[in-house]
Structure formats: C-alpha cells, structure tokens
Amino acid sequence: MLNITQRLNKKILDDDVEQVPVRNGFGEGLLEAADNDKSIVGLCADLTESTRMKAFADKYPERFVQMGVAEQNLAVVSSGLASTGKIPFITSYAMFSPGRNWEQIRTTICYNDRPVKIIGSHAGVSVGPDGGTHQAIEDLAIMRVIPRMEVIVPCDAPEARKATNAIAQTSKPTYMRLAREKTPVMTTEETSFEIGKAYEMWRNEKVDVAIIGCGPLLHHALVAAQELAEEGIGSVVLNSHTIKPLDIETITGLAREAGAVVSVEEHQAAGGLGGAIAEVLMQTNPVPMEFIGVKDKFGQSGTPNELVVHYELDAAAIADAVRKVIKRK
Amino acid sequence: MLLEAGSGHTAGPLGMADIFTLLYFHIMNHDPKNPSWEDRDRIVLSNGHICPVQYATMARAGYFSVEELKTLRKFHSRLQGHPHREYLPALEISSGPLGSGLGQAVGMAIGERMDKGRNTDKYIYALLSDGEMDCGIIWESAMLAGRDKLQNLIAIIDRNGIQIDGYTWDIMPLEPLKAKWESFGWHVIEVDGHNFRALDEAIGEAQSVNDKPSVLIAHTIPGKGVHEFERDYHWHGKPPKKEEADMALRELRTLGGRVVSEHE
Ligand SMILES: Cc1ncc(C[n+]2csc(CCOP(=O)(O)OP(=O)(O)O)c2C)c(N)n1
C-alpha cells in the first residue's frame, strides 16, 4: 500500500503519471533559496540552461559567475567565494563535477570545510543517447567517502526543490545529484523532506523484504512492490534520499523487521547507496542483501528505457532480486 | 544522421566537414581496410561531440557502410553518441569530456619519437575546439609539447566562436589566441577552415617545421552550408527537425541553390 501519511502523488502508479525532469525542481528551488538568502551565489561551467541555473543567472546576474568549460576552477573558485561568507551553488554535469574535479573538491571545499553545494546533473545511464562518457554512475561512491561531505539524491522534481532549499540552509559541503530525463512525479508539496531522514513510500501488512532506494528508480521499486504484493510477497519501499548522513536507525530497524534488503540506485552496484547500507548492516544487523545497480560496466548510447532494462535496473529486475533475496533468508 | 538519432550536435560537425574531408581524403596516410596499420597517421578527436562528421567521413572513406550512419546514438550502435573505441576500434581515442584529447596526442607523439626517433614522418593530428581552450589541461598538454618540441604533433583548433552558453567572446574570451600558443612554444598558423588550398598549404607548412609542434587556428563557420544554422550557438547541441533537415540537405546538396543536385 502507498504510505498515505506521506501524501504521495495519487497518480503515482497510473500509466499517465505526470513526468518532469528532476533538474527542473533544482532550478525552482535555487530561485526560492536565492530570494530568501542574499549570500547564495551561482557558478556554472558553460551548462547554465541544461543544469537549470539559467533562471537564477537571469534574475541575479550580479550573483552569477560564468566559469567557461573549467570544472577544476569551478570548484576552487567556489571555495574562495565561500570563504567570504557566500553559499555557492556550482553546477555542471555530474561526470565533470564532481567527476573531473574530485581532488579540488576534497581539498579546497571539504578539507577547508566550506559550505559549497555541488550540483551534478545528467547522472545515471538514463542520460541516454549521449553515451557512456556522459553517464555518471560512480559519483555517489567518490563523493560519499570524503569527510564532511553530505550526499543527496532526490527522487523527483518536487523533492529536488525541497532538497535545494534544505541544503541552502546548512553549513555543510554537499553533493546533490540530478537526472536529465523526465521521470514520474512521485511526491507532492506535502511530502516531508528532511536531510538524513529516510521515509517509507510503500508498506504491506506482512513485510518480507525492504527495498531501499534513491532517485527516480524508486518508481520502478514501487511498480515492483505492487507486482510482488499480488504474488503474496510483502515489502516496504524506503526512500533513502540522503546517502550521507545515512538514516542508520530507520534502515537498521527496517532490516531487522524485514530480514532481507534490496538496494536500488542508478549507479555502480558497488560504492553507492547499496554499499553504504551494507557497511552499516554488517555492523548492526546483517541480513541477506541484493544490489540493484550497474554491475561493473560502463554505460552506452540508447534510450533511457532501453538502458535501464539492459543494465537490469527496472521493475522486473528489482522483483527478481527480491525473489532471490527472500530465498536466501 | 542527426534526424534519425533524434539528438546530437549540428553546428560543430558542419563547420568541420571541410577539414575532415581534406584530412581523410588527401592528407592522411591510412588504410580503411586495416585501421590498426602500424604506420598510419592518427586523427585524435578531442571534442568528441562533433563525432557525426568523423563517422560520416569515415563511412565515405570506406571504414564502414554509409547505411550504418543511421544507427548513430542508437542502442548497441558502433556509432556511440560520443566516440567509444570499444564499439568502433578504428577510432584512436574515446572522447566527449573536453580537454583530454591533446594530452593523449602528446603521449602518442612522444611514443612515436621513442620508437622512430626525431625525424619520424608519422603525424598525429589532434583536433580541438575553441570551447576546449577554457580547460586548463589543454595548456598543461600544450606546455609539455612545446618543451619537448614535438614536431610530429599537429593540432587543429575549430575556431568557430561558439560554445554552449553563447559566443566564446562573451563566455570566456580567448584572444589573443595565436600569441598564447606561440608563448607555449608552438608554431601557429591562422587559416580559413573552409579553403582547401589554404588548409593544404598550412598543413604542409606545419609538417615542414621540425623544431616545434604546430597548431592551425582554423577559422570556421559553425553550421556551415546551411543558412539557418550558421553562426548561431543555439545549434551547438540540438538536431534538426524533419523540415529543417530536409531544408538543410537541399541547401547543402545544391550549394544554396547554385547547382542542381542529383538527389532532387
Ligand atoms: C569537461 C567537459 N565539461 C563540459 C562538457 C559539456 N560540453 C560539451 S560541448 C561544450 C561546449 C564546448 O564548446 P565547443 O567545443 O567549442 O562547442 P562547438 O563549437 O562544437 O559548439 C560543453 C561545455 C564536456 N563535454 N566536457
């Protein structure tokens, strides 16, 4: 059953559910945050429109810095700006920031403890036809291992809007990943969002498995949960939008209750959300676990849907993983 | 190609069509039937997003069928949205993320020299874009090539004046570009990127310089040959719609209405 207390989109499982790119929510959230806080500044590396920073840049040209195609400079300049009391939001494609400028982020932003908000758009294989060079599927791994960094993956546009406003108010270096393509709108204005607090989107009376995911693939998780319920397999689908700090209490409690976990993310199966969950559960409450993610491969060109199916990230693959993990109990 | 693909880059590839034609059909020593021939010259495409023009030229040169061009950007196609050697081994490098092609070409030039000595006549042609000049790593590679006097390295910059967010002079002015490259130890030639004779001479001059790497700053028109697309940065990364594609092909095949096309 959908969790009614979270006031999710009523059409969430309908065929004609509204579809909006996650990155649009960031664009709206940035404008709101910037209206409320004059210390917010924006920097972009020649991708202002496609990372949805354009509305901000048009409204506040004096608070916008065009960096050109120079992602390493993007990171270090934002760190300098942060040292003068600004809250910099820096945008590019995830493959280039944080892909290209990792060490600059580590040293000048995190080591220096500067509240820079790194926004990586066009993450995941669902980028589609641009191909493997542009499909960031290692970004969560490289960001979550840096001390002080917080890591957030909104599941849809409304959540990205809320997350943008939330991260604007913390003093932490933060990485937020966005997706390019239109994806189902799962949440509403009223759905809660708090950094570090995972929430249930779905729960059956009997819980045989916990499906813990982040990002737009949660829609596939919900479709799988519905299909599994018809087979008599009960589940909880947990939206773990914050990968760091991970909601350890909720995840451990749920693992204990369900006795089996499937993680779901549009990322390498290694090193991302699934890895973070496994690290925690091995210490608190080990249970059988399966990982939905790309299995040590690069992406390629194709439609988003072709690639999600090919790399076994879709509802059918999630349902298979659930059946498998339950047998291991 | 782009119409079939439904996404991709229009301006850069059209602007570089003349240079690709000259390289593949006149300048380069290569064998389409044996792409890994050891003594080939190499084309290293750094600004991978303009790969449609490389694919199209390679097809015409006999690397694969012209029919295959329609698979651009499709699932499992050898013609990936950005060049990928795993899918098409005839490519020298995979690229897409900007700035990394020059350094790879520098490595190839150094390797050549280690094997064949200073006077090797195997050339490495590094194709770069002007937007890439924003990337710091371009200048790291340029400095190294200048220091090591890599005379068998010839870079060609697509100086078309556009990048994604606008014109290069608004986003990140590059001039004086010639002086910049000269100060890094390169022999620099400014050339009209649509004049075959001038390009041919410039490349000949670059080959004859034996104590420096050379760079051609090729002044090109983005979207060249199609009035609607020319010099407009909005065409950097979008494909034409059906009517636009028909109009563009007609204009290209008739040289803007000046000749009769056999396709009509
Ligand atoms: C490192 C990196 N950063 C950003 C991008 C995204 N990007 C692709 S093309 C481009 C503009 C570059 O300008 P140019 O190559 O001159 O474009 P063209 O003239 O072909 O339109 C950008 C920013 C990229 N491919 N690589």
Ligand SMILES: [Mg+2]
């Ligand atoms: Mg350009």
